[in-house]
Amino acid sequence: MTDDVMIGTDGKPRCSWAGTGDTAFGRYHDEVWGNRTYDEAALFEALTLGVFEAGLSWSIVFGKRDDFRRAFHGFDVPTVAAMTKRDVDRLTADATIIRNRAKIQATVDNARAMASASPSLESLARSHEVNRKRSPRTGADVPASTPDAEVFAKQLKDQGFHFVGPTSTYAFMQNVGVVNDHLHGCFRASDYRG
Numbered sequence: 001m002t003d004d005v006m007i008g009t010d011g012k013p014r015c016s017w018a019g020t021g022d023t024a025f026g027r028y029h030d031e032v033w034g035n036r037t038y039d040e041a042a043l044f045e046a047l048t049l050g051v052f053e054a055g056l057s058w059s060i061v062f063g064k065r066d067d068f069r070r071a072f073h074g075f076d077v078p079t080v081a082a083m084t085k086r087d088v089d090r091l092t093a094d095a096t097i098i099r100n101r102a103k104i105q106a107t108v109d110n111a112r113a114m115a116s117a118s119p120s121l122e123s124l125a126r127s128h129e130v131n132r133k134r135s136p137r138t139g140a141d142v143p144a145s146t147p148d149a150e151v152f153a154k155q156l157k158d159q160g161f162h163f164v165g166p167t168s169t170y171a172f173m174q175n176v177g178v179v180n181d182h183l184h185g186c187f188r189a190s191d192y193r194g
Contacts, residue, residue: 004139005185012187017139025062034188036129036177038122044114045075046175047121047161048107050168052098060098067096072107080111106162113160121156128152130179135189142181145170 005013008021018029037043048068053061061068071091073079091097091104114121128148136142149170156164164172173179182188 004183013185014188015139015183015186025059028062030188033175034177034180034182036180038125038176040077040114040122041075043121043125043176044077044080044111045069046172047110047114047164048072048075050172050175051103051106051110051163052100053171054103054163054165054168056098064097067094071097077111077114080108081115083108083111103163110161110163113156113162117159124152124155125173125176125178128173128178130173132180132190135184135186135191136181137184139183142183143170149173 004016006016006020008014008019008026010021012021012030014021014026014029018026020026021030032042045068049061049065052064052068069075071094088101088104088108092099092101097104117124119127128151130148145166150166152173153164153166153169156169170179174181180188180190182190182192184191186192187194
């Protein structure tokens with residue numbers, strides 16, 4: 001194994017950022033990150049977590065994932081789209097989440113954009129799928145963004161989505177499996193032969 005891939009307590013090789021696999025991070029790595037999904041709530045959650053990650057670390061945002069789920073009604077798009085200024089005020093005072101008014105409002109606005117988007121977020125995501133035969137060899141081979149993510153981010157902005165720059169859009173693509181950036185040697189990598 002390299003420094004970028006390690007053997008977990010279960011004997012499976014995984015990206016080293018996931019640790020040994022027996023933590024919430026490890027389970028997220030194994031079950032969510034890079035696993036292609038077009039479930040509406042999963043897409044909205046990934047988009048929202050990316051909004052809150054802007055300017056912060058993933059570990060801070062991930063540590064509040066369950067609180068975000070509660071605050072945003074399980075990422076049910078119609079319910080969040082119907083939230084009011086009073087709801088935004090309430091969440092701005094909620095110490096269990098990141099109390100950034102602009103990001104909370106962006107989440108509500110993004111739910112509204114998602115509800116009316118044409119083409120849908122699912123369709124846009126599908127149009128940007130990357131099916132690579134060779135996984136990135138090291139963490140240094142994983143880009144922060146790509147030209148495709150720039151195009152995708154522009155499409156999202158044109159539909160009224162907020163806090164969707166190329167970097168957060170690429171993170172969204174990784175999260176929902178539009179691109180699989182599990183490293184070579186990881187059991188979730190596209191070229192893993194176990």
